[in-house]
Amino acid sequence: MAAMAGDTALKLAVVGDDGSPAADTVWQWFTAHSWEGWAVEVVTADESDVAWGAPVEGHEWSPPWERARKPEGARVRHLRYACDPRVMFAERTDADLLVVGRTRHEDGRFLGSTSEWLLVHPPAPMLVVRHADPIRKVLIAADGSEHSRVAMETFCSFPASAHATVVVLSVDDGRTDADAAADMAAALEGRVASVETLVVSGRPTQKILEAITETGADLAVLGTKGLTGWKRIRVGSTAGAVGRAADCNVLVACREDG
Numbered sequence: 001m002a003a004m005a006g007d008t009a010l011k012l013a014v015v016g017d018d019g020s021p022a023a024d025t026v027w028q029w030f031t032a033h034s035w036e037g038w039a040v041e042v043v044t045a046d047e048s049d050v051a052w053g054a055p056v057e058g059h060e061w062s063p064p065w066e067r068a069r070k071p072e073g074a075r076v077r078h079l080r081y082a083c084d085p086r087v088m089f090a091e092r093t094d095a096d097l098l099v100v101g102r103t104r105h106e107d108g109r110f111l112g113s114t115s116e117w118l119l120v121h122p123p124a125p126m127l128v129v130r131h132a133d134p135i136r137k138v139l140i141a142a143d144g145s146e147h148s149r150v151a152m153e154t155f156c157s158f159p160a161s162a163h164a165t166v167v168v169l170s171v172d173d174g175r176t177d178a179d180a181a182a183d184m185a186a187a188l189e190g191r192v193a194s195v196e197t198l199v200v201s202g203r204p205t206q207k208i209l210e211a212i213t214e215t216g217a218d219l220a221v222l223g224t225k226g227l228t229g230w231k232r233i234r235v236g237s238t239a240g241a242v243g244r245a246a247d248c249n250v251l252v253a254c255r256e257d258g
Contacts, residue, residue, distance in 0.1 A: 010039040011096040019065040022101030028132035033160045036073030045085035095124040125154040125253035139217035142184040144177025147223025151253040172201040205241040224254040
């Protein structure tokens, strides 16, 4: 995937920033890590000046809330889009990572309308930030699908992954590849600080949420489509449910042609 013009060797992170408290948390989380080898585009959707039918293009600007702290090792530029934020993100299939925030609703659920909409079918691997805690303990859900492998590889592309303690979770619900956890753990050897496996039986959403709590994970990683073969993940599916209910940050990804 392409990064900034002339820097195709760099990976590209697209970070949403609307100046809100949720965006503050996103920026705190992002700048808590090194992003050596990455370019960063901080994007803002301005719905007050929407030009309907016009091409969706970002223009460089200096937001009034520009952050004093910069991500270590990364090149950063700020872009403003005159469109709905969902349209802005939907166009970013060039990104290696989308980073968005989420807020708590009165009923205790998390996510904002943009984040929830993006979980339906993320145009690129997407990290939904709940808190600013840096990556230390990670839970990766493995079901043997190509989508979960892409999610794992996305996580491993983060410079911070090399220092993470990882638990690979496989939930046996009658459909999961019995060797999924062991195979993924083998693929992670030497790429993270340590890795262990956990195999349980039951409903995937429930067991993933329980494992997040039991392991103290600050990041959960999973594929958005699993083994269902659906063309779009539905409300109530595993990735959507975990994204809404988890107390930790959540990284979701799927195979591009899935």
